[in-house]
Amino acid sequence: MTTVASKRTTLSRAYRDGLAEEMGRDDSIVVLGTDLYERGGHWAQVTNLGQQFGRDRVRNSPISEAAMVAAGVGGAMNGLRPVVDLNFLDFAFGAMDEIVNQAAKVRYWWGRPVPLVVRGTTGFAGGGAQHNNPIESWFCHVPGLLMAYPSTPWDAKGLIKTALRGEDPVIFAMHKMQTGARGEAGGPDDLVPFGQAVIRRPGRDVTIVSYSVMVGKALAAADRLAADGIEAEVIDLRTLMPLDLDLVEESVRRTRTLVVAAEDYRHGGVGAEIAAAMQESLFGELDAPVLRIGAPFAPVPHSPVLLDALTPGADDVERLARQAVKTAAGGRRP
């Protein structure tokens, strides 16, 4: 990765910059959604893009998710590269048929590219049950969709650029608590490929697989573990579809211990697939059962005390990593 043009920025701004760069080089890219032109979106994700590219390319739409996404799907089948910005990813429920039954199937039937991006902000935060649903795993259960969920400005920019040069429908998720997350972002040519996880911190004792907001929590846990001489390896998946199980497997072969850390419901999510895949591949090489961190199975509550009880934290990651390492040490054969 080159860093010549890199600079400190935020995740939202990096996404916007990546989108702007691609809009500058490809006039088939059109952004549509509510409150985009003047407001710049509800997460500052398209600030000033309206002024830069005009109302034809940054379109305020009615609150009609089915129509927005349908316009995106049909547009993508006919030469456009639409970015449908739902603001909240929860609003995809109003367009689920267009995403799942239309966009995802077109290539399988007819080989026709559907270069559509559906962007939404997601993840646990205040605001209650209808604006904070963790639904990344839903989309990963639909053949035909890609799913990006970056944790850094660099990846937000690099992944949106890749999405806008590809042929597949992409669900592009950004976490609410990371809108202002700061870090370096790449230059115009720094694309991040889909399906390539990255090791954020190397370590020999336990592998912690995470994505999005949980990467930071896993790194915080790793710092605390290191104080006690436990070296955790932290993997950031970056995209959930494709899912880079190869890197996870390579890491777990070394550490022989795996903890999966997601904010998503623990029950039935992408984390469960990772755990199942690793025990299939590495059963004889694991020194401890694969442990998983995820949310309790309940709607997202309003009261901060309850929300805190729902949200997986660095403490949870630390606790389960210690447990896994302890089991591994106890069970390791001489």
Place this chain on the structure above:
Amino acid sequence: MRAHTNPAEGEDAGIDLSGISPADAREWLARMLLIREFESTAGPLATSGAIPGGMHAATGQEAVAVGITSVLGPEDVAAASHRSHHVALAKGMAPRSVMAELYGKVTGCAGGRGGHMHLADFSVGFDGSNGIVGAGLGIALGAAFAQGYRGDGHCAAGFFGDGGANTGRTWEFVNLAAAWKLPLIVVCENNGYAVETPVNAAMAGESVAARASGFGLPSVQVDGQDVAALHRAAAEAAQRARAGEGPTFIEALTYRHLGHDIGERGQYRTTEEVEWWQTNRDPIARMRAALEKSGDLDEAGFHELAAAATARVKDAVEYAESSPLPDPATVADNVTAVPLKIRGAQ
């Protein structure tokens, strides 16, 4: 909404061909004959199981597809419903490609991956039939969005039924097309029944067209068994669309001669009603009569057109039957352009 039973009873069944060239009229008749022959042949094949998965025949509704698409070129787009062999063929899809898809053969338009509700050929501007009620209009909306953005003078037609006129999404699409002045022709094929539910039991308001007019676009109700009337309405709509004046809504009052799906034994309409439409408002018989009356077609000429349709469909069946099946090993191929690296596929 009033019942759809025999609304035209007592009215003149004649078709006005003024302003339409005999060559065009004969061509439309030929297309309707092809569609009728195609479905009359495919239906029993679906019942017998040679064609897997059943099918929805549009027999009786041919004029809607032919009349609307008569004003569209290959750069213009059409997208339609679960019942749309007629639109696919009228838009120019090859009968071979459609029949092979029904058979689930690798030579079908979707390589056997789609079936009769997932027909498409982008080279002729047919962007797909659709198994989800109302969804085909959304694809056409998107095509019109792209055409409008480019300002290329092309337009798109989206078809759905009276059933689709009761889905919320349909009206989201109509509103967006009207608000953004997209070059879209919205076509409601009102055949009177959403599967077995008659429109008068399921739909409030005076008519679908009246409902649409509330969205601020020109909205007309047309005799759906009169290909010339449909052509005129579509020509006006296409002209508006191409000029950047926005969408038009066309409600075509039509009737399906057969059940919702092949093999249906419904009790929801009377034999008398079905026979009345078949006898008095068959779009093919009406067009034939009009051409014979104007002296532009004789009996031999009609049989020539019918024989050509029969030959093309016979060829399509032979092609489909002799085509290879897809390779089962390809079942998870080409799901996305990016390799997914899914484990444990076998």
